[in-house]
Amino acid sequence: MESVIKVENLNFYYGNFLALKDINMDIYKNNITAFIGPSGCGKSTFLRTLNRMNDFIENTRVEGKILFQGQDIYSGDLDPVELRRRIGMVFQKPNPFPKTIYENIVYGLRKNGVNKKEVLDEVVESTLKAVALYDEVKDKIYKSALELSGGQQQRLCIARAIAMQPEVVLMDEPTSALDPISTLKIEELLLELKKNYTIIIVTHSMQQAARISDWTAFFLNGEVIEYDTTEKIFENPRDKRTEDYITGRFG
Numbered sequence: 278m279e280s281v282i283k284v285e286n287l288n289f290y291y292g293n294f295l296a297l298k299d300i301n302m303d304i305y306k307n308n309i310t311a312f313i314g315p316s317g318c319g320k321s322t323f324l325r326t327l328n329r330m331n332d333f334i335e336n337t338r339v340e341g342k343i344l345f346q347g348q349d350i351y352s353g354d355l356d357p358v359e360l361r362r363r364i365g366m367v368f369q370k371p372n373p374f375p376k377t378i379y380e381n382i383v384y385g386l387r388k389n390g391v392n393k394k395e396v397l398d399e400v401v402e403s404t405l406k407a408v409a410l411y412d413e414v415k416d417k418i419y420k421s422a423l424e425l426s427g428g429q430q431q432r433l434c435i436a437r438a439i440a441m442q443p444e445v446v447l448m449d450e451p452t453s454a455l456d457p458i459s460t461l462k463i464e465e466l467l468l469e470l471k472k473n474y475t476i477i478i479v480t481h482s483m484q485q486a487a488r489i490s491d492w493t494a495f496f497l498n499g500e501v502i503e504y505d506t507t508e509k510i511f512e513n514p515r516d517k518r519t520e521d522y523i524t525g526r527f528g
């Protein structure tokens with residue numbers, strides 16, 4: 278199996294606080310990898326190290342290596358802006374810009390100097406189709422994105438992310454603000470998207486991890502306690518702490 282990201286001996290500090298401890302992990306191409314674990318165990322911090330979003334937080338420090346397609350992302354060889362184009366991100370709360378649906382999707386492209394109408398029109402149509410939103414919004418793409426429902430807004434945010442043609446999409450609890458039906462729609466969408474993208478998702482829902490992910494990493498106090506196929510983690514975990522967590526004994 279081809280790994281896209283390789284994490285080696287990663288430590289991460291907020292000031293003096295060691296938030297991630299000696300993490301080693303391979304992320305596999307066209308798979309969905311889920312990060313689970315109790316609140317405050319470092320899942321979001323780890324997710325943000327993968328596309329250097331933690332750079333925006335002051336007084337933080339990284340030790341170890343993260344190789345993306347073989348390139349060390351912290352070495353200075355890879356421009357962080359380009360890195361974030363190739364490793365996109367979707368956040369917990371849908372956060373469309375107060376612009377039209379159309380302008381939300383093409384925002385990043387315009388920033389990169391792409392302004393040709395035919396190109397942008399094509400991207401809008403294909404990404405809306407890719408996130409299964411096209412039929413719902415095709416008559417109002419020039420209306421404000423803020424008029425969409427929460428679930429539609431989140432699918433739009435995913436469309437905005439994939440419009441940049443990333444290789445990896447990071448998702449930090451993308452369904453936690455959504456109702457069950459919108460959640461299911463996003464889950465179905467992720468299963469579809471993994472054909473073309475590598476997806477990493479932080480989730481508090483173990484059912485969600487079990488339903489959609491291929492690989493699961495269980496985090497506790499800044500450490501990865503166990504990382505394996507989702508089947509193995511949920512059916513036959515190696516570590517007692519993993520078992521206690523997935524059977525609901527703590528967290």
Ligand SMILES: Nc1ncnc2c1ncn2[C@@H]1O[C@H](COP(=O)(O)OP(=O)(O)OP(=O)(O)O)[C@@H](O)[C@H]1O
Nearest residue numbers: 291294296314315316317318319320321322323334
């Ligand atoms: N900006 C920050 N500055 C200092 N410490 C932080 C910062 N962000 C997170 N932390 C600390 O790092 C640890 C890991 O937090 P993180 O948000 O990564 O956990 P998490 O597993 O994603 O939690 P949750 O499931 O609640 O979102 C926590 O102890 C948290 O208090």
